[in-house]
Amino acid sequence: MGRSYLSARMRMRRYKVFLLFLLGICVLSVLHCYKALQSTSLLQDLSSPSKHLKSLKMFSGIFWSFPTEVVQSQQEPYEPIHVKDYLDWQVILPDPAEGKLHERLFQLQDDSTPFFVRTESGVLCFREGTDITSHRKLLHRHMKKNDTIKEEQIVVRCRCREGWHGPNCGIPTIVFHSNLPSKTKVTPRKIPRRVINAVNINHEFDLLHARFHELADVVDVFLVCESNFTAFGEPRALHFRQLILNGTFDYVKHKILYVFLDHFPKGGHMDGWIADDYLRTYLSKNGMSRLKGLKPDDVFVIDDADEIPARDGILFLKHYDGWTEPVGIHMRKSLYGFYWRQFGTLNVLSACTAAMLFKVYKGDGILLRRRSYYTMSGFREYENSTRRNLIPWSIGNPVHYAGWHCSWCFKPEGIYYKLISAQNGDFPRWGDYAEKRKISYIKDLIRTGGWFDGSVPDYPPTDLHEHMYAPKYILENFEKYRYLLENPYAKQQP
Ligand SMILES: *[C@@H]1O[C@H](CO)[C@@H](O)[C@H](O)[C@H]1NC(C)=O
Ligand SMILES: *[C@@H]1O[C@H](CO)[C@@H](O)[C@H](O)[C@H]1NC(C)=O
Ligand SMILES: *[C@@H]1O[C@H](CO)[C@@H](O)[C@H](O)[C@H]1NC(C)=O
Ligand SMILES: *[C@@H]1O[C@H](CO)[C@@H](O)[C@H](O)[C@H]1NC(C)=O
Secondary structure (H helix, E strand, O other): OHHHHHHHHHHHHHHHHHHHHHHHHHOHHHHHHHHHHHHHHHHHHHHOOOHHHHHHHHHOOOOOOOHHHHHHHHOOOOOOOOOHHHHOOOOOOOOOOOOOHHHOOEEOOOOOOOOEEEOOOOOEEEHHHEOHHHHHHHHHHHHHHOOOOOHHHHHOOOOEOOOEEOOOOOEEHHHHOOOOOOHHHOEEOOOOOOEEEEEEOOOOHHHHHHHHHHHOOOOOEEEEEEEOEOOOOOEOOOHHHHHHHOOOOOOOHHHEEEEEEOOOOOOOOOOHHHHHHHHHHHHHHHHHHOEEOOOOOOEEEEEOOOEEEOHHHHHHHHHEEOOOOOEEEEEEEEEOOOOEEEEEEEEEEEEEEHHHHHHOOOOOHHHHHOOOHHHOOOHHHHHHHHOOOOOOEEEOEOOEOOEEEEEOOOOHHHHHHHHHHOOOOOOOOHHHOHHHHOHHHHHHHHHHOOOOOOOOOOOOOOOOOOOOOOOHHHHHOOOOOHHHHOOOOOOOOO
């Protein structure tokens, strides 16, 4: 819609300018004057950082005449910029002495920590899900009394803590209540799978901290891809790289493999979906190629920056055999913060084994996110090789959230930045409308939960104390992340 509207407008403009041009031929001196004027204003426009001029480039193949006319009539000043922090951040820190950040390799290691313990009676229990002290107490009492209660009655089963299920107490509630067909047949692993979590980052740094804190102890390596182009195709500073180098992520730096996308894909200007997909393709291909020691049963999880899987679900994938793939994740959906919760869940296919990633999806993470795996050429062969039916399943269900999808969860300046860097294909592209970029307008959307098209959806009520309201790290740092937890512009409660 946006595209045809724009091109109609362009044609009108071209027509207008054409008339001007005819006039110019009749009056030579006027033409001379006009030309001089045109070239000065063209120069001015080229040197000013006008968004519109750049956005016009995509039409330049078809409507390559008279860009000045169009630019002049569309030009309007930027909002007084509070987005300085986002845009002016251009210092390039040097690579550290140990080598270039985006060329490093990452060695995956086996973890021999005993995640399962054998009780005195020889039962294997998942340490984290088991009420170990109650085991000990019972056993102790049993021995002291030396009564005749059969041992099996007391300790033949693991005693699960709340939220854990199954004979080994290693199945979290979000898997227990999922549609995993082989739920009762899963078995604990001696050595856990390694987990690789891939994500593209733009400026979602608060959510990135939340991801790292949620998942760092179950994920072996985070592949984080940053580009020096926005999804729209404009240059952008490498903010994440700078934050790694200035120490902001030191607490998890040893688990980050930095992926640098230094080019914009062909066709990405005309069709933004190409740019969008390419980010995931590059992330998974470049990132996976730099892992050493990858095994077929390692787990690959790909997310958008605003999709954070809950730790327990990933923990299960890591420690159990017998689940099928691909694996989806039911995520709690919210807009602008966790307070505008939306109905239902977002269920995204996000995980599979490394074997499936390469044999079915050809190493391309974007193909995993699509739901068409069964038509892919390698699928039947791969399914046969696993000797099971690969029926997709999802962690969680519509009432048991297994993660969070927090959409447009930024302060107003961040939303502004997302608007102007959005890809060119998801129409209407709200960043193209000056009035939608106004900080005051954005604040109003946040206040009401409204959307850029003027609609205000229905939201179910939320409560800060509800289960899975937000990732733990966000809740634990309430003051710092208050803007994500409470509507910052809502009227004060009486
Ligand atoms: C416990 O009872 C068994 C017989 O049931 C007996 O052989 C054993 O000596 C008793 N142990 C103690 C510590 O009383
Ligand atoms: C992105 O980085 C590459 C490699 O350093 C460089 O050649 C290219 O000019 C950069 N592009 C922009 C827009 O900064
Ligand atoms: C790193 O840089 C960011 C952005 O300039 C700044 O906000 C942050 O405080 C810096 N962190 C450290 C540890 O210097
Ligand atoms: C399936 O796998 C078995 C061995 O595991 C093999 O003999 C058979 O040819 C395979 N079938 C197909 C259709 O690939």
